[in-house]
Amino acid sequence: MKVSVIGATGYAGVELLRLLKNHPKVEVVHITSESQTGTGIENIYTHLNNVYTKKLISMKDIDLIAKDSEVVFIALPHGHAMAVGKAFEGKNVKLIDLGADYRFKDTSIYEKWYKVDHTHKDAKRVYGLAELYRSQIKNATIVGNAGCYTTASILALAPLAKEGLVDLHTVVIDAKSGVSGAGRSAKVENLFTELYDNLKAYNVGGHRHTPEIEQALSEFSGEEVVLSFTPHLIPMSRGILSTCYANLKPGVTTQMVNEAFEKLYKDEYFIRLLGQGGYPATKNVRGSNFCDIGWHVDERVGRVIVLSVIDNLVKGAAGQAVQNFNIMCGFEEKMGLEGVPLYP
Numbered sequence: 001m002k003v004s005v006i007g008a009t010g011y012a013g014v015e016l017l018r019l020l021k022n023h024p025k026v027e028v029v030h031i032t033s034e035s036q037t038g039t040g041i042e043n044i045y046t047h048l049n050n051v052y053t054k055k056l057i058s059m060k061d062i063d064l065i066a067k068d069s070e071v072v073f074i075a076l077p078h079g080h081a082m083a084v085g086k087a088f089e090g091k092n093v094k095l096i097d098l099g100a101d102y103r104f105k106d107t108s109i110y111e112k113w114y115k116v117d118h119t120h121k122d123a124k125r126v127y128g129l130a131e132l133y134r135s136q137i138k139n140a141t142i143v144g145n146a147g148c149y150t151t152a153s154i155l156a157l158a159p160l161a162k163e164g165l166v167d168l169h170t171v172v173i174d175a176k177s178g179v180s181g182a183g184r185s186a187k188v189e190n191l192f193t194e195l196y197d198n199l200k201a202y203n204v205g206g207h208r209h210t211p212e213i214e215q216a217l218s219e220f221s222g223e224e225v226v227l228s229f230t231p232h233l234i235p236m237s238r239g240i241l242s243t244c245y246a247n248l249k250p251g252v253t254t255q256m257v258n259e260a261f262e263k264l265y266k267d268e269y270f271i272r273l274l275g276q277g278g279y280p281a282t283k284n285v286r287g288s289n290f291c292d293i294g295w296h297v298d299e300r301v302g303r304v305i306v307l308s309v310i311d312n313l314v315k316g317a318a319g320q321a322v323q324n325f326n327i328m329c330g331f332e333e334k335m336g337l338e339g340v341p342l343y344p
């Protein structure tokens with residue numbers, strides 16, 4: 001399959017290039033940047049020396065990209081993929097957007113939380129969380145790849161929502177992300193001096209991943225879910241730990257919780273269940289497409305605490321995009337994604 005990456009100079013785009021290099025059925029034909037058009041990608045990212053020697057073109061070369069590609073990955077900041085999606089209309093190219101523009105069924109929710117007008121409202125799109133939307137992804141033309149915090153949080157809570165084991169109005173998610181989640185552009189709050197030896201929350205009560213998690217959990221449970229989501233920035237480069245709290249419904253036992261996770265995920269290669277009492281750690285998934293999940297039923301307070309970890313750039317972005325690509329193209333789902341986590 002001939003594929004192109006729009007926004008190849010960002011952290012998500014360059015992680016895609018790393019994974020696509022190891023995909024036996026993929027040839028990367030075009031990569032784009034608007035600020036560094038004409039430059040070789042290996043001159044920007046020297047870790048790609050001898051791996052890629054490709055020059056960046058502009059994403060404005062839509063006709064060229066469309067002519068040469070069967071699938072295009074978009075790794076632009078949110079708000080920019082909609083115009084690309086429109087420009088590709090009728091060009092017989094499948095799109096996988098790593099940003100948020102195609103994640104919402106109801107675009108008014110996107111407009112409210114992202115404060116951007118949605119300019120491609122009628123696009124037929126599918127939410128790209130592979131394990132939970134596989135049958136829809138298979139036939140999709142546009143996939144809105146799930147977000148990073150959202151992937152970790154939805155995978156942690158979906159079994160409980162599907163089986164109706166918790167009161168979803170009591171859900172509280174406390175999540176921590178490495179700094180690559182914020183992208184490569186320079187920001188004062190991401191300086192070493194601000195981050196190192198520090199831990200802080202941000203966007204409390206207003207983070208844009210809140211409605212994405214609510215959308216999925218509402219679909220699985222059949223009830224309108226509202227929840228609290230608090231992200232934190234932690235001084236690591238990669239990794240997300242999502243700690244999810246929920247009150248158990250009366251009569252729900254540890255065994256019922258265990259069975260809910262087993263039922264949904266027992267055949268999922270990328271989801272590794274650490275069980276009741278398990279302690280997932282970001283280092284165990286670093287550089288891989290795995291999501292490790294452990295849970296703790298605290299009978300004393302009638303709550304379950306679910307812990308999940310992913311690599312934000314892999315299962316939270318580029319890896320999930322390749323997984324969705326495999327589903328859309330009919331390839332084995334783990335193709336190109338079997339790299340072992342980097343430990344220690």
Ligand SMILES: NC(=O)C1=CN([C@@H]2O[C@H](COP(=O)(O)OP(=O)(O)OC[C@H]3O[C@@H](n4cnc5c(N)ncnc54)[C@H](OP(=O)(O)O)[C@@H]3O)[C@@H](O)[C@H]2O)C=CC1
Pocket residue numbers: 006007008009010011012013032033034035036075076077078080098099100146147148180181182183184185312313316317
């Ligand atoms: N980082 C992460 O962990 C995750 C990221 N994502 C999503 O992936 C997308 C990319 O994120 P990330 O790689 O982190 O971001 P970066 O800031 O690292 O990269 C952004 C990319 O977009 C390009 N770009 C920036 N501004 C514009 C613009 N105005 N017009 C056109 N191109 C532009 C840049 O190209 P250049 O400057 O060279 O022109 C660069 O290639 C985002 O939507 C993000 O939400 C999703 C999940 C996780």
Ligand SMILES: CC(=O)N[C@@H](CCC(=O)OP(=O)(O)O)C(=O)O
Pocket residue numbers: 098099100146147148149177178179180181182183209231233316
């Ligand atoms: C640490 C950090 O800043 N994380 C980003 C989320 C990561 C991201 O790029 O968002 P998507 O997964 O929606 O694409 C944030 O909080 O906005």
